[in-house]
Amino acid sequence: MKFAILVNEGPYTHEASDTAYQFAKAVLAKGHEIFRIFFYHDGVNNATRLTTPPQDDRNIVSRWSKLAEEHKIDLVVCVAAAQRRGIVDEGEMKRNGKDATNLAPGFRISGLGQLIEAGIQCDRLVVFGD
Amino acid sequence: MSVKKFMFVNRKAPYGTIYAWEALEVVLIAAAFEQDVSLAFLDDGVFQLKKGHNTKGIDTKAFEKTWGALEDYDITKLYVAAESLAERGLTADDLAVPVEVLSRSEIGKLMEEQDVILSF
Amino acid sequence: MLHIVNKSPYERPALDSVLATMSGGAILLIEDGVYAAVKGGAQEAKIKAAMERFKVYALAADLEARGMADRVIEGVTVVDYGGFVDLVVEHKPCQSWL
Numbered sequence: 001m002k003f004a005i006l007v008n009e010g011p012y013t014h015e016a017s018d019t020a021y022q023f024a025k026a027v028l029a030k031g032h033e034i035f036r037i038f039f040y041h042d043g044v045n046n047a048t049r050l051t052t053p054p055q056d057d058r059n060i061v062s063r064w065s066k067l068a069e070e071h072k073i074d075l076v077v078c079v080a081a082a083q084r085r086g087i088v089d090e091g092e093m094k095r096n097g098k099d100a101t102n103l104a105p106g107f108r109i110s111g112l113g114q115l116i117e118a119g120i121q122c123d124r125l126v127v128f129g130d
Numbered sequence: 131m132s133v134k135k136f137m138f139v140n141r142k143a144p145y146g147t148i149y150a151w152e153a154l155e156v157v158l159i160a161a162a163f164e165q166d167v168s169l170a171f172l173d174d175g176v177f178q179l180k181k182g183h184n185t186k187g188i189d190t191k192a193f194e195k196t197w198g199a200l201e202d203y204d205i206t207k208l209y210v211a212a213e214s215l216a217e218r219g220l221t222a223d224d225l226a227v228p229v230e231v232l233s234r235s236e237i238g239k240l241m242e243e244q245d246v247i248l249s250f
Numbered sequence: 251m252l253h254i255v256n257k258s259p260y261e262r263p264a265l266d267s268v269l270a271t272m273s274g275g276a277i278l279l280i281e282d283g284v285y286a287a288v289k290g291g292a293q294e295a296k297i298k299a300a301m302e303r304f305k306v307y308a309l310a311a312d313l314e315a316r317g318m319a320d321r322v323i324e325g326v327t328v329v330d331y332g333g334f335v336d337l338v339v340e341h342k343p344c345q346s347w348l
Contacts, residue, residue, distance in 0.1 A: 001339055003338075006248070008149075008348070015281045019256075019280060019281060019312075022331045023335065026330075026332045026335045027335050029332065030332060030339075032339075040250075041152055111159070112156055112159040113163065115156065116136075116160045116163045119160075119246040119248070120163070120165070123342075124339070124343075126338055126344060126346070127250075127254075127346040128346065129249070129250060129346065141264075141267065142348075172267060172271065173267055234270050235271065235273065237271060241251065241271070241343070241345060242275075245342075246343060247343050247344070247345040249346050
């Protein structure tokens with residue numbers, strides 16, 4: 001079965017991105033496909049590579065990057081939500097005249113259409129948030 | 131592209147958090163994809179529709195104009211839970227746009243018919 | 251249809267909202283929602299009444315994290331993340347009552 005996942009909360013404050021991650025791993029372990037994971041609202045903060053949790057804590061951001069690399073999963077960050085919250089890739093940096101980027105590996109910034117497309121293409125869309 | 135039934139379930143009040151506003155941004159995109167879009171307002175979500183919002187004092191964009199624009203996107207299915215309105219001392223006359231007031235259980239039946247339910 | 255509830259019933263009305271809106275289906279309690287599955291509390295009667303109309307599940311990892319795995323109300327089915335996936339596969343649509 002083809003799954004899409006929506007993550008509406010940032011890392012560490014809410015359990016949502018932890019639950020979404022464990023769910024995503026279980027989806028793959030069951031032999032299903034993840035078409036896309038979409039990050040919206042504060043969920044875009046899952047994509048900043050500048051995060052530095054204490055060494056004895058999980059690194060939520062690099063955990064997503066690793067999942068994307070190992071399983072070729074499309075991690076998409078909403079552009080409008082990202083701009084509001086300062087999640088920046090090369091293209092956004094140039095377009096908006098910023099002096100840095102912070103998008104973690106495996107993520108890409110794109111439009112909300114990617115969320116609707118995932119809803120259309122997938123058998124199930126599961127929402128994690130507050 | 132195939133057409134799916136997308137329902138947006140709004141259960142949160144406006145302004146205190148950004149959820150309602152960013153939900154509306156998704157609704158407009160779903161309409162642009164020519165999907166079968168409906169909106170359900172339950173619990174504090176009904177406060178989003180209250181007319182007469184004046185957000186000058188909190189320096190935030192107001193909702194009211196966007197509700198009016200929904201019709202331009204062919205979004206006409208706005209369902210509001212009668213119980214949630216009554217609990218909050220509101221009637222359909224207090225709302226900024228025409229809606230269909232349904233019982234919670236009628237809205238529940240509509241939920242069961244959906245392909246995708248998005249909540250924020 | 252699957253209803254995913256992640257809020258404590260002692261703080262937020264998400265579970266009440268499901269019970270007042272839906273005639274039946276499956277409810278999966280996750281995150282702080284698992285406190286609804288714990289026996290001995292003021293919410294127990296509500297869950298027991300709900301089980302006449304709904305099949306109720308609770309996520310094992312969230313129960314364990316909160317020290318509540320050994321006091322789950324009888325009739326509530328405890329599932330792991332794989333069980334969560336199965337529930338989503340078996341039910342359409344699924345709604346997160348955020």
